[in-house]
Amino acid sequence: MKNLLEIEGLTGGYNPNRPVLHDVSFNVNRGEIVGLIGLNGAGKSTTIKHVLGLLEPMKGQVKIDGKGFHENREDYRKNLAFIPETPMLYDELTLWEHMQVTAMAYGVKEADLDKRSGLLLKEFRMEKMRDWFPSQFSKGMRQKVMIMCAFLIEPPLYIVDEPFVGLDPIGIQSFLEMIVNLKEQGAGILMSTHILSTAERYCDRFVILHDGKVVLEGTMNEMRSRINRPDATLDEIYILATRGEI
Amino acid sequence: MTEENTLWKQRASTFWNEAVRYLRLIGNSGLLFAVIFTVIFGSYYYSKILKALPENFPGILLMSVVLTFFLVKSPIRTFLKEADLVFLLPMEYRMNAYFRYSLVYSILFQAFIIVLLMVVFGPLYHDQVEGGWLSYPVIIILLILVKGWNLWGKWSETHLPDWNAPFWYVSIRIMASFVMVYLLLKQAPILYLLIPGIGMILLMYFYFNPVQKNHPLKWQQLIKMDQEQSMKFYRFANLFTDVPKLQQSVKPRPVVSKALEVMLRGSSSVHEFLYWKAFARANDYWGIYIRLTVVGIVLMLVIPGLYGILIGLGLIVYLTGVQLSTLKLHYWGNIWLRLYPLREDTSNAFSKVIFLLLAIQSVVLAITNLISQKELVTSFLALFIGLFISYVYGFLLVNNRERMED
Numbered sequence: 001m002k003n004l005l006e007i008e009g010l011t012g013g014y015n016p017n018r019p020v021l022h023d024v025s026f027n028v029n030r031g032e033i034v035g036l037i038g039l040n041g042a043g044k045s046t047t048i049k050h051v052l053g054l055l056e057p058m059k060g061q062v063k064i065d066g067k068g069f070h071e072n073r074e075d076y077r078k079n080l081a082f083i084p085e086t087p088m089l090y091d092e093l094t095l096w097e098h099m100q101v102t103a104m105a106y107g108v109k110e111a112d113l114d115k116r117s118g119l120l121l122k123e124f125r126m127e128k129m130r131d132w133f134p135s136q137f138s139k140g141m142r143q144k145v146m147i148m149c150a151f152l153i154e155p156p157l158y159i160v161d162e163p164f165v166g167l168d169p170i171g172i173q174s175f176l177e178m179i180v181n182l183k184e185q186g187a188g189i190l191m192s193t194h195i196l197s198t199a200e201r202y203c204d205r206f207v208i209l210h211d212g213k214v215v216l217e218g219t220m221n222e223m224r225s226r227i228n229r230p231d232a233t234l235d236e237i238y239i240l241a242t243r244g245e246i
Numbered sequence: 247m248t249e250e251n252t253l254w255k256q257r258a259s260t261f262w263n264e265a266v267r268y269l270r271l272i273g274n275s276g277l278l279f280a281v282i283f284t285v286i287f288g289s290y291y292y293s294k295i296l297k298a299l300p301e302n303f304p305g306i307l308l309m310s311v312v313l314t315f316f317l318v319k320s321p322i323r324t325f326l327k328e329a330d331l332v333f334l335l336p337m338e339y340r341m342n343a344y345f346r347y348s349l350v351y352s353i354l355f356q357a358f359i360i361v362l363l364m365v366v367f368g369p370l371y372h373d374q375v376e377g378g379w380l381s382y383p384v385i386i387i388l389l390i391l392v393k394g395w396n397l398w399g400k401w402s403e404t405h406l407p408d409w410n411a412p413f414w415y416v417s418i419r420i421m422a423s424f425v426m427v428y429l430l431l432k433q434a435p436i437l438y439l440l441i442p443g444i445g446m447i448l449l450m451y452f453y454f455n456p457v458q459k460n461h462p463l464k465w466q467q468l469i470k471m472d473q474e475q476s477m478k479f480y481r482f483a484n485l486f487t488d489v490p491k492l493q494q495s496v497k498p499r500p501v502v503s504k505a506l507e508v509m510l511r512g513s514s515s516v517h518e519f520l521y522w523k524a525f526a527r528a529n530d531y532w533g534i535y536i537r538l539t540v541v542g543i544v545l546m547l548v549i550p551g552l553y554g555i556l557i558g559l560g561l562i563v564y565l566t567g568v569q570l571s572t573l574k575l576h577y578w579g580n581i582w583l584r585l586y587p588l589r590e591d592t593s594n595a596f597s598k599v600i601f602l603l604l605a606i607q608s609v610v611l612a613i614t615n616l617i618s619q620k621e622l623v624t625s626f627l628a629l630f631i632g633l634f635i636s637y638v639y640g641f642l643l644v645n646n647r648e649r650m651e652d
Contacts, residue, residue, distance in 0.1 A: 052585060077587035088581055090520070092496045092527040105516045105586035133496055 002066040003027040004157055004188040005051065009060030012050050013043075013212075019058055020046045021212045028157065028188040033179065035203035036192040037234075039242050043212040044192040045085070048161055051190070052082055064157060078106060081150035085161040085192075087142035089134040095145055096130045102149040113152070120148040123174050139166035147175055151182075158182065160191040164198065176202055200234040208241045215241045254347040257325035261476070268483040283561075296373050305374035309367055310428040316363060317392050317423045318416065320356060320400040324348045326469045338463060345401075353397055357390045364389070371431075378433025385430055392426055395446050402454040404468055405461040418453075422446050484529070484572065495529070502526045516588060517577075517595035524576045525599065531573055538566045539607050546614040552624050559611050559628045560635055563604050567639035570600060574644065593645055601640030608632025 005028040013020030021043050028034045038044050049055045050062055053069040053076060061068055064079045090098065096117075103113040121127045124144045134142060143166050150158060158179075164172055179189055180202065193199050199206070206223065208216040216223050216237065223237050224230050232240075299305070324345065326334070334341065364371070364386050371382065380388075399419050403412040426442045480492040506522050513519065525531045542562035549558050574596045577583055583592075612629035616622065 054581075054584065074587040074589055077585060082585060084581070090523075090580075090582075092524050093520075094498075097523065101516060101519055104514060104519060105582075105588060107587075133498065135496060 003063075004030050004065060005190060006063040006066075007047070007051070007060070008063075010047070010050060010057050010062060011059040012055055012057045013046055014055070016058055019212070021050070023060070024209070024212070024214055025060075026207045026214060026217055028190050030156070030186045030188050031183055032204040033183055033189040033191060033202055035199040035206045036190060036209065037194075037196070037199065037206055037238055038192075038209035042209040042242075044209060045161065046212075047209070048082075048159055048190075048192065051159055052080070053077065079155050080157040080159055081153045081155045083146050083150045083158070083160045083163055085165070087139070087146045089137075089142055089145060091134055094131045094133055095126065095137075098145055098149055099152055102152055106153045106155075108152060108154075116152050116154070117148070120151055123178070124148060124171060140168055140171060143167055144171060151178060154182075154187075156187055158187060158189045158191075160189060162193055163191065164193065164195050172198075196234045196238060206234070208238060210242050210244070251343050251347065254325065254344045257327075258347075258351065261325060265479065268479075268489070272483065293369060296369055299373070303374075305370055306428065306431045309370065309374075310424060310431055312367075313360070313363065313389065313427045314420060314424040316356075316359060317389070317396050317427065318420050320352070320393065320397045321471050321475055322348055322352045322397065322401060322404065322468070323355065323475060324468050324472045326465070326472050328469060330469065331465055335465060338465075341463075349397060349401060353390075353394050356393055356397070360389050360393055361386060375431055375433065379435075380430065380433055388430055389427065392423055392446075395450065396423060398450060399454050402457040404464055404471070405457050407461065407464070415453075415457075418449065422449065496527050497530075497532075499526055499532060502532060515590060515595050516586060517583075517590055517592050518599060520577060520583075521573060521596055521599045525570070525573055525603070528576060529573075531570055534569045535566060535603065535607070538562055538569065539610060542607065542611045543614045546611050547618050552627070555615055555619075555624055555628050556631050559608070559615075560631050562611065563608055563632050563635045564639060566607055567600060567604055567635070567644065570603065571644050573599075597641045597644060600644055601636050604636035604640060605633055608636055 007027070008025050010021055010024040011019050024043070024047060026034070036044050036047065046055065050057060051064075053062075053073065064076055067076060069076045090101070093101065099113065099117045099120075102108070103110075108116070121130065124147070126141065126144055126148070129137070129141065134145075137145070143163070147163065150160075160179075163175060167175065176198070179191075183189060191199070191203065200220065205219050206217065207214055208223075216226065218226065220234065224232050227237065227240060229236065229240075325348070364382075368382075396419055399415065403415050406412050406415070422442055422445060426439075426446070429438055429442065477492065480489045483489050484492050503523075503526055506526055510519060510522060525535075539562075542559065545558040545562065546555065549555055574593075608629060609632075612625050612632060615628055616625035619625070
């Protein structure tokens, strides 16, 4: 079977004279969580924008389920859900209407919408806020709206950008449990984060970006043996990697 | 000293550069034409009303009240920004020149408004205040002096802490300004004018100036006052184009929303869904639509004759279209609409929404006309004109709207 998400020799960014990413390659398979790790400005968000099809590669390609963005945009986008770093909500829609419009856009059937939204609202303790507007939400609640909308679609691939900021501990726990659940059902998850201790526990593999290049990649054990530090933590590996000592 | 001057000039020119760009957009929109149209109509009826005024109409009192309102309301344009709380606060003791510029600017700008007001009052003034020792231009100059006094008072009030309610200060300004304006318009003898005049000077020295000395500047108040003025301008500009800086307000409007929900049941267009929701809740689109429709209903009830009806209805439908067209830009730059797996035509969805809104309005106005005049042919023609404009505006003209790039 092909890889779910395949990034191959990707060079890209905003300005053709100054690419942000240089020859980036990695995969996300079905049934795994891949952590995308890097300092501010390392190229995580740019990578995510390329995967979403918001930026065009200058070189190389991004494929989901073996197909590039330009082969069929609708199919490509149907295959992924995105949870942004800063929640982006429609000011004039209630929580429920956010779920409604998401279901419409991704062709989720009404019966599925009812069932899934009920479970999600309960899991994230947002049942009472069903008819609230974004102006009434705290930062964490806004993040929950983003998460619930993404989970509503149930696509094969999830792109998650820094999901933990602003979430309360119970929200983080619910999010992680659901992510693990989805993974066990065969979904692939690409998650960028700075919370390394959580990433170390939940991600199956890691891609460490530095200055727009992949400096280290693999499972914890693979990375440890690459740098000959059999009991290094992710924090230590990450700091070594960003100092350019690998 | 010089750096504060350049800072002020820089701030003012940044604002005006932006304002001029908006004003140009407003000038290009068809609405200006309608405004001129209304002014011509308005002045025609103005002179008619003047002739019909009864002998004992309290014109001077009316003018005094309106003028007092504009004289007392004296916001100071400081062009301060939120971040100044951090960066300029330490320089407060060196900011005198900066604030002097602000005061002079505010006096000039608001003097212009007073002159404008007096021009509008011109016919009424000449009707009511004829022959006296003070001529029309002299009165305008004296009113500008009162404006300056009020701004100086307002500047003092902004020094007051919240708990020291400026209510009394404002009340004193209202009383003094009103007495002065009323006596001026009454052409009172100079001795009478001297009483409030000297009173105002004494207030300045023994009331306003000590406040300025004894209390430090209230930066947050100044910033808030400046923001309110910017927002006023942006709200005005937002009637013609999308203003990114305007903080959008959302109203739930449960009844309208419920009605829309029923209407949208079974629809599968994401864009239409979003446009309808934005129309109902965001930015007062709903309010604009209802207000213009009510104006249209009144027109349909009072205008006699076929041509008046057709022009009136056409104008209302067209104006409604112009006012609602900024809705199209509401989702400009929204990331989700770029990420959804959709093969939808945004423009077409928007055209459908606008057409439907204008068509509903046309039907309402035509029915109003039918009920009030009972002329089937007139109402039918009006309906036809309305639907025609709805179609042409909704599907053709609406796509010409520009967006202000930041």
